[in-house]
Amino acid sequence: MVGLGDNNSTSCNSNNRAKDKKKKKKKRGGSKRKMTAEQTLAFKSVTEWVYLDRQNSSSTSTAAPALSSWVVDDFGVQKSLGMGIEKVVFELHSHSKHSDGFLSPSKLVERAHGNGVKVLALTDHDTMSGIPEAMETARRYGIKIIPGVEISTIFSPRNSEMEEPVHILAYYSSGGPRRYEELEKLLANIRDGRYLRAKDMVLKLNKLKLPLKWEHVTRIAGKGVAPGRLHVARAMVEAGHVENLKQAFTRYLYDGGPAYSTGSEPLAEDAIQIICETGGLAVLAHPWALKNPIPIIERLKDAGLHGMEVYRSDGRLAAYSDLADSYDLLKLGGSDYHGRGGHGECELGSVNLPVLVLHDFLKVARPIWCSAIKDILENYAEEPSDSNLARIARFGRMGSFKGSCPLSCGKDLIDHCLSSWLSTEERQKGDFEAIRMKLSSKSPKSQHTESLVFFSMATQRAHILSFLLSCATFLNLISCHSNLPENHVALFIFGDSLFDPGNNNYINTTTDFQANFWPYGETFFKYPTGRFSDGRLIPDFIAHFAGLPIIPTYLQPGNHKFTDGANFASGGAGALVESHQGFVIDLETQIKYFKKVEKSLRQELGDAEAKKLVSKAVYLISVGGNDYLTRNSSTASDEEFASMVLGNLTLALKEIYKKGGRKFGFPNMMPLGCLPYMKAQAGGSCDDQVTAIAKLHNKLLPKTLQNLETQLEGFKYAYYDFFESVSQRLNNPSKYGFKDATTACCGSGMYGGVYSCGGKRGITEFHLCENPGQYFFFDSYHPSDKAYEQFAELMWSGTTDVVWPYNLKSLFEAKASNLNIPFPSPY
Template identity: 80%
Template sequence: MVDGDGYVPNNNYREDPNPTKKAKDKKKKKKRGGSKKKMTVEQILAFKSVTEWVYLDQQQNSDSSASDASFVVDDFGVQKSVRRVKEKVVFELHSHSKFSDGYLSPSNLLQRAHENGVKVLALTDHDTMSGITEAMEAAQRFGIKIIPGVEISTIFCPSRESESEEPVHILAYYSSCGPTRFEKLEKVLANIRDGRFLRAKDMVLKLNNLKLPLKWEHVARIAGKGTAPGRLHVARAMVEAGYVENLKQAFTRYLYDGGPAYSMGSEPLAAEAVQLICETGGVAVLAHPWALKNPVPIIRRLKDVGLHGMEVYRSDGRLEVYSDLADAYGLLKLGGSDYHGRGGHGESELGSVNLPVLVLHDFLKVARPIWCHSIRDILEHYANEPSESNLAKITRFGRTRFFKGFSTLSCATDFVERCLSLWLTFEERQNADYETLKLKLADLSIDMSKTNVTIENI
């Protein structure tokens, strides 16, 4: 079962019949993680490429920083530096904030990420990108790079029979300036969110009919103003009202797929969501496939329409069966903590998933050309039609940092060069398309009084 609201019960987990063996295995794993060995040439080159991109907007030179440290990897292939702590590059590719069903604000989430040594964080709230701007602003304080993301709730239907429908979540990763055709994506996300309100109200009604007098106001208060409520919010209200002992009990008794209080939303088909992500300049990744009842036909179908990768790494290591599936279908192998900030032993910590440097390099090798193309499309749209609305699309997620150091009236060419230096490597900027763009913008200027950026922010 995949919960549409961030709670992902793992049906593969069973009570360990041999706790002594478990303790020994844990000790062995700890010992194994402690061993170090020198990076191979392939790993060093991959690491230099990854760090160049990670520290791009901090204007750090990857060659000089790389030469100042000796590199090692642990037994899992995760990169570390012998002398410079900051050289360990931790990617967190699956996290949630209060803008969907997380417990922390984007700012507090970034602070937590910083405390845990995260260098790159994808904020992937359910069916909304509303928290990205706050995350971008907080990231500047902590020196963290943000990948604007979203986790889209979808349905996979192998046939026309509704009984065979299965909820599927697709992660979308975008460039720093966000999706192209943002309005088209937002329309789909807004429709999902509207459906979540109706769905949550229907679940409350079903619980009332089951003699559990849960109040809608209680669920809405937990979700927070402007947040589309989901099953997790209903479950939390049930726990607070004393109808169940914990979240797991709420799901296993009432809210599971097809359960007595379960209700369908208005999610798009999974294949349509993957196609939409590809059309809007994103990288599409299947979330937590281990929670699916029958992942193979889903993976096969989604690969056919453009799926780029799937999660196979968790905080407890790589799941080999899903790693093999990714290999079989030529998909990227990724992963993240799916952090919500609930606390307790049942949740992985932010930044706890160790992604090997070669995995990160493979991800960026696929993502960066897609993002470069997306950035070019957004800038080209502004060059062809230099309106305020098209300028807003460029600066949607990070106005203040783009205009830092600029005077009240700024040359559009300088502005675009500033954007490109934050987003793209030197090699990526040496592109005929970008040179043509700069020529188009040479005679344009930007009136900052019309950009909603105050002088105090500059």
């Protein structure tokens, strides 16, 4: 159901969040208290389920958060007391482009991760086609996906011809529905009806003198997506018939409206019956949108309904909570996120579900899911055929792989395949030992496999290892040392605040070296991440260009998966240990962290695969600026000091090289003397003395890299002329789309040069511009998201006049033979 101003939408106003933030804190912050015994047990049970895969790993450090670190507020919502300990957030209602959402499943998962969501249910309208992509992306971020679907149905009163649309949410186990074909037949019929329904809406609009083309609607919906009301509404906006989506719904497309039409929706009771038969949990979506909810809830409860939405972003709705109690239904809720943006859009993870609610949800769901997983595996054990294997792999995307494996490994690995969703007790109760024994004793009907593709029912060559690996993939846990895709290139990042995504959030430092408060992060992430920017940094864009997820902070709690890389950068860090010593993570310590990651990769992937990953990876390093800005106490000459900085950088590079690193990227030093902070200190003009040592650094760095290229076989690099790119924008801002390249968007004093952005660095008053995209500098030291994007594009694919001898795109795409890089042998 689309929440667009009618009574099914939640009251969210993203534009007022910043203003209301302090009020909300006052409202809830004063009544935190220790959890009751019941809440403590519930919280323990919930977190154990969320972190099952970590508890079943060998590392004890990855277990669920300590109970002593948590309290609850007046509403029973868990709150963290400790630094760096994250709240366990469930998001149980979201949509992607596979129905009427605006984001791809991958982007949806990335946004959920950015909002701190740990468990995400993707519930597209009448399709589960987005689940595999969501699961694959979620695996990188350590998010648990609940495969879901929002089913469009009709409630038809027995003694009345008045029908009412009802939406039912279905939540499934990691393996998806058992007897999937039955559910898919139902959903396909609804989707076919959606095409007819949307065509009828277009016809009605044309009769209302609002001309609209069918091709316009299908283009908006996208290839293979059954059009819904939201797609019709978007076409109306683009055609100029209405001013916005809300107007389209309130005037024409609301239930029973002049352009409304029904499709081929099944009866709500029939849909619930199929959900139950296929191993799902049935929940009534947004009951506040119903005209007559009581008889509907009563009938659906008799049909097998498990729960109903009661919680919204604006809190618990008491009337519907009472209804749920009356009919003994689970009380749940979610944001119903579509990714529209703008006024009224509730963010992913914005619904606070109390810990007892989450516990009740899992208490009902887990036995149902356990039974479904057991049935799916038993079917395969009874008949390990190609078609049954394809069913097993339906919600796991596997790349091509070849070869064979002894069947005996099945018995040893089946527990690991299930461990991220089922506890030891559940596996024992479900008699999974018998299934393991059956699997290990049977011979597959085919011995080799070339590919395993989602929804492919064509004949495939398959064997038991294929099954186990695909099982591990959709359960967010690969049990054996598996080969990464041949073209996979990781990204490791070192340096200072130009690259720091928030490592300083997790160390004992001061706010001078942190950016984890508003308005940092306001334009892209919509919340402060710890990045010294209104949005993203250069490495974030590089990761996107390379087809990687945003590389998380190394110190982020729960971040123990490094196959995509890691970011060690620390705001304020330098190549010299003395620079801001005790407040930041210096370069030497960052290298120590990298060595720990390299060791972790060897343990996870095996020596050969880890060596391959490390040697194919690209290493981005931005360091030195803080050394030059804080060298006041040094008696060394400029040349001596720059040599010290570059000497430490060289040592770091050699340590990475020893571990197998071969491909590096470096921005040189920007004109430091022209930062708003430095200009304010210098009375309004650039500090030429500081800029001079930046120029000296830029003169010596290429020579250092050329020497390393000579000394270290296979050492290759991209040297980016950051100084020139910044200078061009400072001298001619309008050419690059900036209104102001002199004053910081956020700060105070001359040029915004007083480092007061956010009001948490000793000075509470600060100015914030309306549009950071018009400003080159976001705060007194750091460029804006828009500027970083331009720099990243140049580093990625710039020509040799700005980045040389290679650009980053060349390094990411290069094979050993292309660059003559002697990658370590995997044998």
